[in-house]
Amino acid sequence: MSDMEIPVGPQHPALKEPESFRFELEGEIVKSVDIRLGYVHRGIERACQDRTWIQAVYLIERICGICSHSHTTCFCQAVEDIAGLEVPRRARYIRSLIGEMERIHSHLLWLGLAGHEVGFDTLFMYAWRDREVILDALEAISGNRVNYGMNTIGGVRRDLSDRDVEELRSAIRILEERAGYYTDIALEESTFRGRLEGVGKITKQQAIDLGTVGPTARAAGVNVDLRRDDPYAAYGEIPFNVVTAEDGDLLAAAQVRLGEIRESIRIMKYILDNLPDGPIAVKAPRRIPPGEACSRYEAPRGEDIHYVRSSGGDKPDRVKVRAPTLANLNAVAESMKGVRVADIPIIIAGIDPCFSCTDRLVRLQDRTSGRVEVLRWQDLSRRYRR
């Protein structure tokens, strides 16, 4: 078969969000890949500047449909840092609790998707069924399945009742058993294992050089975890292990994520046993004093960074978000070289990509002439009005 180019994206069944990967093939072997981002740019950073600090929290929550709590926590920490607010201890514990629940449901989602990408739909259905356990628990606590709306500047908005704690404990019992089952399936079932082993491999040095974060880095043996390295919320007081693996392939990534589900369950148990009493929030001023802050958060996919600047008004001056997917995309491009078409979807899915969180700009470029255009909102509405 002669050389050909296959487009994976912007619309493709393997991608859950539109983003373009163009593969040049030689037979079934990938020669090179051209990654083009920007298809789901939403302008959230700019929109934050037109909203008050509290409104911005709700907008930030909608950066990501999976790690919504990660982004708000990261943003609130930055703002609290600027305003010099001391978050109560109980609020910090609740933030960590929700953060770990989010990690569990995110990793279960990844496991299901990984199963789907390699044609193992039964694993997909099972993992997503049990993900409902944690989503139901989140709904019981916060009233929402996805965008929990738990965070506010200065603390959290909802307290945990004794009934919530009891419900969580029973959810944990189910999850503990299921997590063990999935570890067995994913790491023992030979056809599934065969599709992950040795695929999408990066070395430890490459992982460091390419600036990977989160489970992708830990799977290659890089021992980083902000919860331990730069503790925030309640993590400084909670004992837990950082899960790492050595091989740097997707099987290692699966091992790390499944191990993290078990660690998250341990952290949840510790938090429920040691939940301190007290208020859940301090009152935040309407105007945040001038200043700037950078906040880091270990999201399920890796390090999430928010930069916030205030000029003393009731609106943010500048908000900058660096989602973990952007840091991991270089590793995808690197590990694509020389792989087979069959492994493309699982390698892309291997970093657990979240494209709409990543996109920061759209570049309008004519494919033939290479001319770049800048369009204003008015131009767009004039040109595409119906």
Place this chain on the structure above:
Amino acid sequence: MLLEKRRLAFTGSTDPENGFDMTVINDLFKILVFPGFLFVVNLGLFLEWVDRKIYARLQNRIGPPWYQPWLDVLKLFSKEDVIPEGASSFMFTWLPVFYLAVTVTAFLCIPVGAYAAVYSFPGDLIVVLFLLTLATIILFLLGWYSGSPFGRVGAVRAVTQFLAYEVPLVAALLTQALLADSWSISLVMARTTVGFPRFVGVHLIALAVALISLQGKLLRVPFDAPEAETEIVAGPLTEYTGRRLAFIRLAERTEMAVGVGLVSDLFLPFPARLGVFGFVISTILVTFVLSVLRASVARFRIEDTTVLAWKYILPFSALGMVLAIIVRG
């Protein structure tokens, strides 16, 4: 041909009252209604439902209601039909029709339980296998002429996989034919599946090989690389829509009915004993096994499929054949 011959043989039966040949109606009924076109298409759609329902239950889902496959096809017939720019319009239009024609013709040679096939003759087993091979070639052409890179990758994978499963499939059926000392499906049925089988071990080897290669023939998980959704969208079928896709869907279901029916007839005891009812029961049983296989594994890469077929399944099927030759003396 068939009609012509029958008419010559039965000229005496022409109804003198209106001068009309009743055997023509009889033949047309057999070809178009039972056990021909209508029966096999509906059997195929029914087996699709059985497959989807079992697959869903194994995945802890509810699954579709029994009439869902029919609704799907009806809806496809009403949908917009697009011929892509890069596609060959002639091939794009006619290949789906040929596909359906080939698979339905293959079924005409398959006895429905004790009910004789529409067209039965010594060597019809070879014809069925040939027509099934033709179906795969048509699938290749479908993808190749659809003008899509996904279609082309899928087409090449389809023929690559064909090289992997075809030899074991033929060898497994040949084992049955050797044991029965005949190439006629109905004779093999009569000789091997009625009464307690004398060579259970050999039958079982052939059955296992036949089931696995049939899974490959029908492009089902773990051998669905040619149509792997997450990799190449729908492989050869990527560009197809509307009526043409409906034809392909029907052809694929018919192919499933042919493959499953063939294995049921040749290996299971029920079709020969319980007639049409036994035939349907057997096809459900075989579908059940194929569904469980589909639900319990991940997809193989195309090169893994080839290695698996040539390294493990082929020697196994050859063993069955050698044993068959030895026990038959």
